[in-house]
Amino acid sequence: MKQLLFICFYNFGLLFSFGQDGYSKIENTKENDLKVKNLGTHLSNSYSKGDNQVFLNNILPNRFFKKVILQDLENKKLTKFNKKYKAAYSTKITSFPNELINSLKNGDFYNFVSYNFDPVDKTYHLIFRYYSEKYGLDYHDYRVLSNGKNLIIDDIFVYSSSQKLSETLKLYYLSEAPKNYISSITANEEYKYILMLKNFVDAKNNNELKKAYKHISLLNKALNNKDRFTAMLKLELSRSISDEAYFESMEDILSSFTIDPSTNLSAIRYHYLNKDYEAVFKSINSIQNHTNDTFLDFEKGNLSFAAKNYESAAVFYKNMIENYPHFHLPKFSLLVIYEQDQAFKKATHLLDIILNTSSYKKNTLTQKVKEQLPMISASTEFKNWCKK
Known part of the structure; x- marks a missing residue:
């Protein structure tokens, strides 16, 4: 079908x-x-x-x-x-x-x-x-x-x-x-699916999520052949039902359909939950190959960080800082790595970059470091930076 x-x-x-x-x-x-x-x-x-x-x-x-x-x-x-x-x-x-x-x-x-x-x-x-x-x-x-x-x-x-x-x-x-x-x-037999889909939509709009999930699950089973659109509706709703429903829905999609960039984007969360970091990397690469988007270096940095490969994560975050100077998240992620490495001189240099490329005021940034990065905040380099 x-x-x-x-x-x-x-x-x-x-x-x-x-x-x-x-x-x-x-x-x-x-x-x-x-x-x-x-x-x-x-x-x-x-x-x-x-x-x-x-x-x-x-x-x-x-x-x-x-x-x-x-x-x-x-x-x-x-x-x-x-x-x-x-x-x-x-x-x-x-x-x-x-x-x-x-x-x-x-x-x-x-x-x-x-x-x-x-x-x-x-x-x-x-x-x-x-x-x-x-x-x-x-x-x-x-x-x-x-x-x-x-x-x-x-x-x-x-x-x-x-x-x-x-x-x-x-x-x-x-x-x-x-x-x-x-x-x-x-009247045509195939048009019954329209009404089944409407039952799902109506239940979801009424915030009857379990009822909506039941309707979309029944529709998914009623189709003679697997239908990606229906399966993705089921997956989207499954996140609000239970972990079991989510895993079952995601596994159904991965086993039933061609794995394209859209599927890979949906699968990233699933692979993270399974701690299958190799699969996460393959999914990110698939999306990057299709979109030619260097912004995905941020996702690769986050993946490397999750896998505790901090050296690789630092490389990706530095690429992001160079290519997307006004995007602040990679800078703070890199600060966390400098905290772990006790690279305090590099950290203060990065703090200067943050001040020059964002709306952060020095007192706000100083307070943020003191609250979240205790080793950097206790360092001589940071104390000297605060006095400048």
């Missing part, structure tokens, strides 16, 4: 018909390389400036709407609901750039990392990295199409959820659509 939401929303042209609307895949040329790169840079700059219009102008909300809704021209109730739903959809599609902009204002990172031409998909993709101290690392893959003159964003694949933006909005659409509107077009 095809991916669940592909069945629900893409098959059977009468019910769910939408074409490329004059937009098609892009040939791999140097000229198109430049156009795609410029689009990525333009989007990145717009997010930094708090401007959501560049995103909205390039995703074409009216075109994208057709990816989200159920369509049946003979179902007047559903057609009427879709027209009414469009206002809620507009809010949801706008919330994507708005949430990124707010995250940037709160100190998170969202950067255009790279672009590539996918020889399988036969079009271009933009890779953006999201990083938050609270939520960790994620990547967004923007699929790009063209009408010969202009480029557009066709969809966005989110690594952490293994969902496209259109699929995420479909789940919200299902939560809003009345069941009787859906059941009127679900």
